[in-house]
Amino acid sequence: MTSAPPSVDKASLRRxxxxxLSGTSLEWYDFAAYSIAAATVFGHQFFPTGDPLVSTMAAFSTYAVGYLSRPLGGFVFGRLGDVVGRKRVLVLTLLLTGAATFLIGLLPTHQSIGAAAAVLLALxxxxxxxxxxxEWGGAVLLSSEFGDPAxxxxxxxxxxxxxxAGNLLANGVLATLSLLLTxxxxxxxxxxVAFLLSAALVAFGLWIRLKLEETPVFRRLVETGERPQAPISEVFRHERRALLAAIFVRVLPDxxxxxxxxxxxxxxxxxLHMSRSEGLTAVMIGSGAQLVLMPAFGALSDRVDRRRLxxxxxxxxxVWPFVFFPLVSGRSFLAVLxxxxxxxxxxxxxYGPQAALITEQFSERLRYTGSSLAYTLAGVIGGAAAPLLFTSLLAKFGSWEALALYVLVAGIVTIVGLCLARSRTGEPVGEELS
Incomplete structure (x- = not known):
């Protein structure tokens, strides 16, 4: 059957x-702080080799660990989200990420404890x-299951x-520290400092989430006894096409x-031998623009076919990497910006329409599990290896063309995913996905 979520007051929808938004921003602040530190600091602090590029590659290998471990979170928390509820799981994910980030800020470096520092960092x-x-599957459902399918x-x-938002905040904190410190x-x-600040940010996020009610859709599943007993196996048995489509469409964005x-x-x-602060500034401005652009493109996808957009x-x-690298070859900050x-x-x-595109591929009783598995497995294919592969390709070939060709391959995978995906823009998504 096809069902729409029960009506809900606008105050609950806004909350x-x-x-x-706030929860994912805080968790991605943690993730972004690590990413920036891996690109600029961790190579020297935890993987000293004497060669800056080799040290950076080693640091990016731990960056990839954060993507490789995502499927475990998708399997464990995705299943729990469909069985015990969205709200409880989102509190647990915020606590786990926040604690890990705070401890990174206290971690001894290679100079203090040798190779053990790199092991602890990876853990x-x-x-x-x-x-x-x-986090992601539940955060998407938290807002979308309160809202109008249209x-x-x-x-x-x-x-x-x-x-x-998290990337902007992390870049802002690290850029400010770079300006204030030698x-x-x-x-x-x-x-x-950027990692230790996460304690206050996560505390705020927990305060927001603990005040929430469970989503209307999950409450209805509880009342009707439709919660799945084995959501992971059900996704792999009955919604394989949806899972493949959702995985592939995420590859290029990652x-x-x-x-x-x-x-x-x-x-x-x-x-290019430009300063770190110039790069951080460009990324901050681009991330600031995304704060407006992502909901705008999400709204646009409600008016046009989501797959076509x-x-x-x-x-x-x-196409853009083939334009970008020649554009910045002159080492102009304006060109980089x-x-x-x-x-x-x-x-x-x-990325703006992506959450709706992925979640509407799955039936409502398997949405948390299906969306989480797609998000995390795609991260292994796309985001996990990307910085390491980009660095390796640059070290091996010494030119930007290999980097652009890598993006081309990722784009082809995403187009295959779009061919598999169903177009369900504006439709209430219930049990039948035929």
Missing amino acids: AFIAS LRFAQGVGIGG RRGFWASAAQVGPP EAQFTSWGWR VLYALFTVFVLTYMTQR YLVATVAGI VGVVVALTIHAAL
Whole structure:
């Protein structure tokens, strides 16, 4: 059967939107702080090799751990979200990610405890990934299940704004520290401040989420006894096409995000010999624009066919690296700024509608599990390896063409996913997905 969520007052809908946005923003602040530190500091602090590029590659390997551990979070918390409820799971994921991030700020470096520092860093990064893996599916459902299906793209985009908001905040904190401290102070202890600040931010996020009610859709599933007993096996048995489509459509956005918010800092400092602060500023401005662009593109996807909008943005994402790298070759900050802002605008056109596109592929009783599995498994294919592959390709070939071709391959995978995906813009999504 097909069912729409019960009517809900606008105050509850606004609270759900804010909780989804604030929670994911805080968790992605943690994730973004790690990403920036991996690109600029962790190579020297935890993986000293004498070669800056090799040290950065080692640091990016722990960056990848955060993506590789996401499926565990998707499996564990996705299942719990469909069985015990969205709200309870989202409190747990926030606590896990916040604790791991705070401990990174206290972690001794290689100089103090040797190779054990890198091992502990990888373990904490693993915990971060598990928390994020369970976060996304629930955050999307938190806002979208309170809302009108005709505006699913807009309401679901609340969770999508989390990454640029968290990235903006993390870049802002680290950029401010870079300006206030000397290079020696920043690399010695200044970077830790950004991680320790997460304690206050996570406390605020918990306060917001603990005040929430459970979503109307999950309450209805409880009342009717329709909660799944084995949601993971049901997804793999009955909704395989939906799962494959949802995984593939995420690949290009993850690769683009890794390129233009993480690896771009490495490329600017080590290949173009520009300052870290210039790269951070460009990423901050682009992320600031995404705060508006993502809900705007989410809303636009409610008015046009979501798959068609996604396809146009995918083609733009494939083309742009072939424009970006020649554009910034002159080492002009203005060129870098324009290049990053355009790239993140394209990413917003993909990421804004993405939450609605993915969740509407699954029946409502399996949405948390299906969406979480798609999100986390796609992260392994797309986001996990991207910074490491970009760095390896640059080290091996020494030119940007190999980087652009990598993006092209990711784009082709996403187009395959769009061919598999169902177009359900504006439809109430219930049990039947035929």
